[in-house]
Amino acid sequence: MTMRSLGLSIYPDHSSFEDNAKYLELGHKYGFSRIFMSMLEVQGSPAETQAKYKKIIEYGNKLGYQTFLDVSPQLFDQLSIDYSDLKFFAEAGAAGIRLDQAFDGATEAMLSYNSYGLIIELNMSNNVDYLNNIISYQANTPFIYGCHNFYPQRGTALPYDFFIECSKRFKKFGIHTAAFVSSQVGKIGPWNVEDGLPTLEQDRDLPIDVQAMHLFASGLIDDVIIGNAYASEEELKALSQVNRYQLMLHVDYVKQISNIEKTIVEKPQHFRRGDMNEIVIRSTMPRVTYKDIPNPPHDNSEEFQRGDVLIGNDNFGIYKNELQIVLKPHKEPRKNKIGSIAKDELFLLDFIKPWTKFKLTSK
Incomplete structure (x- = not known):
């Protein structure tokens, strides 16, 4: 290349x-x-x-x-x-x-x-x-x-x-x-x-x-x-x-974001799971890396919108600390909304295909 x-x-x-x-x-x-x-x-x-x-x-x-x-x-x-x-x-x-x-x-x-x-x-x-x-x-x-x-x-x-x-x-x-x-x-x-x-x-x-x-x-x-x-x-x-060399999208954080959630957003090399779905982009490795770190629920009762960045909370069992980016609106109290992809960058979510590598950083 x-x-x-x-x-x-x-x-x-x-x-x-x-x-x-x-x-x-x-x-x-x-x-x-x-x-x-x-x-x-x-x-x-x-x-x-x-x-x-x-x-x-x-x-x-x-x-x-x-x-x-x-x-x-x-x-x-x-x-x-x-x-x-x-x-x-x-x-x-x-x-x-x-x-x-x-x-x-x-x-x-x-x-x-x-x-x-x-x-x-x-x-x-x-x-x-x-x-x-x-x-x-x-x-x-x-x-x-x-x-x-x-x-x-x-x-x-x-x-x-x-x-x-x-x-x-x-x-x-x-x-x-x-x-x-x-x-x-x-x-x-x-x-x-x-x-x-x-x-x-x-x-x-x-x-x-x-x-x-x-x-x-x-x-x-x-x-x-x-x-x-x-x-x-x-x-x-x-x-x-x-x-x-790879998409690095900017996230506007919610006030309640915790330190572990910030780490999960900014530290890992994210990639979309190969067996994709239409509702969310799933980056599943953080739930393995950070499985022992508590993550209490917050910002988890609203309907999530396209571009919202979610992390599984303590009530989500094995999926605790998995990172997801919303593609289609849905509700799920076992996920915390920790921020949203910057508005101007929302259209770039279409470039995240199965196995696509991407990074996230704060705005």
Whole structure:
């Protein structure tokens, strides 16, 4: 499995070097390691353009970032760059180029053998046989990556099922993948419309860390990139705390929660029992680990709702101290409600399948 990372975006044609440098430093502090940089809207001569981009890319390189430049066929014409020689991008310090538009398959395959070792990143947001075509031209697959689009206009980003179909085409070949989340405060993108810059429409208004949890939970995305600039320090920090390899949901506790219940929530490696049911997600190991520790009843008389986190109390015999997350409302006085999954994260319960590993932590 590929290691997963976090990225951010900068737009040198809509911002100053100083602001971008400051943003990269902040991202570096929170463990960000890749940069998406749009070259779709450059102004100026090839020499001026290269100098401007090189300055900020080299600054990023010193901080340990990899930069991918988003390019189009028009850009190659505008800057008189030949596909057979990607020297312009290599000299600017880039790690790779993202082809915003498709060629004929043979071209992309040939580009993957460029003499500078530049990664060729393909647009993933199309459910067509594009990738198969490129691979069939014997592409240099370690140098082929995939990256979804982002969508500045509200209502135009990808629906989830379509996103899954597109992404599976790339993961089938073991290709490194990326997709975008949207800052709720960033105002800078490539165009003059900016309603956020996510890949998934349903994520557009969610907190940024929940968007990232959603992309990672799909199991099909390696790198999560913030599409718009500039995200706030709070957002960068929240993203840095996302568990990239398993779902870690946040629990809002009830007042009466006991120490043993808090331990049962936060300490174990939870996994859903393989013989699943429709009423609750069961994490059964805590009842074994903590079987001798008393757990008096509290918050046990109401009807439990979807997302409530329950732990068996002293009246539940062998099931005492088993942890459950409610999927369908029910009543059961032998279980204590100890909290609820954060409201924005409730939809992520659908990703917890039989044997899925997950963690819980307090909000």
